[in-house]
Amino acid sequence: MNKRTKLPVAAEYEVGYGKPPKSRQFEKGRSGNPNGRPKGARNKPAKRLTKIRDMLLAEAEREVIIQEKEGPVSLPIAQAAMRSLIHKAVKGNVEAQKFILSSIAAAESDNERELLETLQTVADYKDGAYAEIARRKRNGVETCDDILPHPDHIEVDVRTGDVIFMGPVDERDKKDWDDLWARKAGFEEEIEYIRALLAAPETSEDINQFVQDDLKSTNNTLQLIEQAIIMRWNRPVREVVKDRSRWKETKLRIENGVWPERASG
Structure with a gap:
């Protein structure tokens, strides 16, 4: 916040707005209104203005039905009024054009x-x-x-x-961040172990089927964790998902708001 520059004190006292003649000034320690002001006198105008403002805003947000070429459309009153004004501007109404252009310029200036x-x-x-x-x-x-x-x-x-x-914003968020990344690493290690087990020649057919089911379940859980990290902290897919063959699939799921189906069992 910028500090206000203190103005120098005038060498001579001048009579003017807020500076009555010295003979008419209040004495130190003595109130200019010994009876005091009426209770709440200062607050009433502000409360009335606030109430009127709230009423206007509520009315501006009220939905109305307007007829468009495509059929009836429900819009807030403020938006309907602006749309009507834009239609007038398009048809050549100079005042409407000036208002719309100045409003757009003001909005762009505020945004910038x-x-x-x-x-x-x-x-x-x-x-x-x-x-x-x-x-x-x-x-x-x-x-x-x-x-x-x-x-x-x-x-x-x-x-x-x-x-x-794109990362944790506070201590609680950091705890979740650390936990999910640690779990992700753990499931990736488990998947590597399962794949090595499946590749071993001594693994029997019965065990092989059991391990295949375990691999599917573990992969599914890993994908859930990956997607949680990507969506919660806006991380790039290629950074979180190690398996390049799943990048496109993961992106499509996220774009469509779809989560991996939980493995049954």
Whole structure:
């Protein structure tokens, strides 16, 4: 927040707005209104204005039915009014055109300002976090697990202005992050062991079928964990899924919001 610059004190006292003649000023320690103001007098206008504002906003959000070429459409009143105004502008109404153009310019200006503020906030955080990491390394401290979110895990979508966290943002999130990555590594090791067992010539047919079922179940659980990591922390598929042959399948599942079916048994 910018500090207000203090104005210099005038050398001579001037009479004007907020500066009555000295003979009419209140004496120190003596109230100018000994009877006090009526209870709640200061709050009533603000409450009334707030109530009116809330009523207007509620009315603007109320749904109405308008007739379009495709049939009746339900829209909030504010959106319906804006659509009507745009139709007038398209038909050549100069006042409507001016209003629409100025509204668009104002909206774009607000969006640009918000994006710049977001980018600056993220940049400031990253600079501070990287400086702290560098300071620790100089002092022989390699652990940075408590710096959350990690600066490498923060991105900004410049099209929308959304901040994207690609890793844990707090201690609770970090616990889940560590747990899921550890479980993923454990299931990957188990799959390697099962595949080695299946490749062994001494494995009997009965055991082979049992191991095949176990492999299917383990693979299914691994895919659930992989997808949870990708979707929760916006991680790239190729970083999380080791098996390249499953990249496309995993991407399609995520795009369609579909989870792997749990293995029965």
